[in-house]
Amino acid sequence: xxxxxxxxxxxxxxxxxxxxxxxxxxxxxxxxxxxxxxxxxxxxxxxxxxxxxxxxxxxxxxxxxxxxxxxxxxxxxxxxxxxxxxxxxxxxxxxxxxxxxxxxxxxxxxxxxxxxxxxxxxxxxxxxxxxxxxxxxxxxxxxxxxxxxxxxxxxxxxxxxxxxxxxxx
Amino acid sequence: xxxxxxxxxxxxxxxxxxxxxxxxxxxxxxxxxxxxxxxxxxxxxxxxxxxxxxxxxxxxxxxxxxxxxxxxxxxxxxxxxxxxxxxxxxxxxxxxxxxxxxxxxxxxxxxxxxxxxxxxxxxxxxxxxxxxxxxxxxxxxxxxxxxxxxxxxxxxxxxxxxxxxxxxxxxxxxxxx
Numbered sequence: 410x411x412x413x414x415x416x417x418x419x420x421x422x423x424x425x426x427x428x429x430x431x432x433x434x435x436x437x438x439x440x441x442x443x444x445x446x447x448x449x450x451x452x453x454x455x456x457x458x459x460x461x462x463x464x465x466x467x468x469x470x471x472x473x474x475x476x477x478x479x480x481x482x483x484x485x486x487x488x489x490x491x492x493x494x495x496x497x498x499x500x501x502x503x504x505x506x507x508x509x510x511x512x513x514x515x516x517x518x519x520x521x522x523x524x525x526x527x528x529x530x531x532x533x534x535x536x537x538x539x540x541x542x543x544x545x546x547x548x549x550x551x552x553x554x555x556x557x558x559x560x561x562x563x564x565x566x567x568x569x570x571x572x573x574x575x576x577x578x
Numbered sequence: 579x580x581x582x583x584x585x586x587x588x589x590x591x592x593x594x595x596x597x598x599x600x601x602x603x604x605x606x607x608x609x610x611x612x613x614x615x616x617x618x619x620x621x622x623x624x625x626x627x628x629x630x631x632x633x634x635x636x637x638x639x640x641x642x643x644x645x646x647x648x649x650x651x652x653x654x655x656x657x658x659x660x661x662x663x664x665x666x667x668x669x670x671x672x673x674x675x676x677x678x679x680x681x682x683x684x685x686x687x688x689x690x691x692x693x694x695x696x697x698x699x700x701x702x703x704x705x706x707x708x709x710x711x712x713x714x715x716x717x718x719x720x721x722x723x724x725x726x727x728x729x730x731x732x733x734x735x736x737x738x739x740x741x742x743x744x745x746x747x748x749x750x751x752x753x754x755x
Contacts, residue, residue: 446655446719449685449694455755461696462754463727466683470751475679478737508727 453515456522463509464519472527481573483523488531489570491524495561497538501546502554517543642689648714650748652697655684657717657730658746661702664711668748671702675744678703678734684719685754694754700747701733704740711745 443451453459461470467480474480490496500506506516517538528535551557555577562572641647645668646660652668653660665672678701686697721728735741 444719445687446685449687449754453754458696458752458755461698461752462683462685465751466681466698469679475737478679480680480737505727508725510725510728 447510450510451512454518456518459511459515459519460522463511464505464523467505472523476574479576481575483527484529485571486573487523488528488535489565489568490561491520491528491535492531493561493564493568493570495557495564497542498546498549498551499554499558499561501543501549502551502557504554507547513540513544513547646712648712648716651686651688651690652695652748652750653714654686654716654718655682655697655720655730656699656746656748657682657715657720658699658701659707659711659713659744661745661747662712664702664708664745666702666745666747671700671747672705672744675702675705676738676740677701677747679737680734682730682732682734683751684730686718695750696752696754698749698751699730699734700749701735702744702747703735703738704742705744706742707744 450462453462468474468483469480472483474482476482490500500520506520509516511519517540520543521537524532524535524537558575559578562575562578565572641649642651644650645652646662648656648660650668660668661670661672662668666675671677681698681700683696683698685694687694717730719728720730723729723731733741733743735743
């Protein structure tokens with residue numbers, strides 16, 4: 410290879426190295442439209458970290474919530490709710506789940522983390538969520554979540570299960 | 579009297595003459611030029627040497643590591659007054675104010691170790707706002723109010739008995755992993 414050919418070859422490779430990433434990164438952004446924060450969250454896989462990010466703000470780090478502010482606690486209440494079929498539909502439609510913008514994989518992990526942590530001695534009898542089940546449950550239309558909850562609460566009272574205080578009974 | 583001055587003068591000029599002749603015998607003209615040259619080149623190179631300039635609180639003067647600045651890395655999703663400028667610290671409320679029960683949690687990138695952290699922003703409540711405090715609005719990662727769960731334009735003191743807002747602290751609660 411002549412020195413001049415080599416030099417122009419190096420120039421071309423350098424130019425491509427600079428120009429190509431500019432195009433691909435711009436294209437990537439245009440296709441997905443996500444910012445740095447979204448990207449970090451999409452790549453999160455730790456259920457505990459996801460709970461901290463998406464749930465702990467209101468349900469608090471220890472799952473006790475703020476009942477006086479309308480945020481029910483998990484301990485003592487999450488197990489009976491997750492053992493009731495309509496309760497599972499309700500859980501899949503609470504605003505924190507619907508508005509989280511997490512994937513079904515991440516959501517199933519977070520819900521199972523909540524059961525693992527706060528179902529207490531009922532944890533072994535409480536079915537966990539699979540990605541497929543959660544996807545199917547979220548497809549069920551629930552237009553009035555408070556009304557739906559009332560129905561679930563009545564079922565739980567009938568079966569003698571404890572029910573958390575709620576500002577819109 | 580004049581004689582004394584003359585004596586001093588001649589003694590001084592003798593001294594200067596002797597030392598000048600001595601230095602001329604000892605050093606060549608080139609050595610003076612070489613020394614001046616090395617000082618000039620060395621001075622220029624000294625500022626370009628790869629010293630660690632990241633000491634102190636502000637490595638680049640942009641406030642990334644200054645907890646009284648809105649640019650502090652932990653404040654990336656903060657919206658409110660900095661407790662560090664209102665009598666508290668970056669992680670504790672000032673005396674007389676209590677932390678909100680509920681909080682806003684976001685992710686912030688720490689350039690020091692190139693990792694993303696979960697940062698919880700608690701409002702400090704029950705004390706009137708201090709007008710001299712630094713107000714910051716970064717709210718990175720926030721979405722408009724129609725994305726309710728991702729909206730930060732909220733008084734987090736609403737869950738407390740004392741709902742008056744004072745300032746906001748930023749607690750690192752985990753790693754975004």
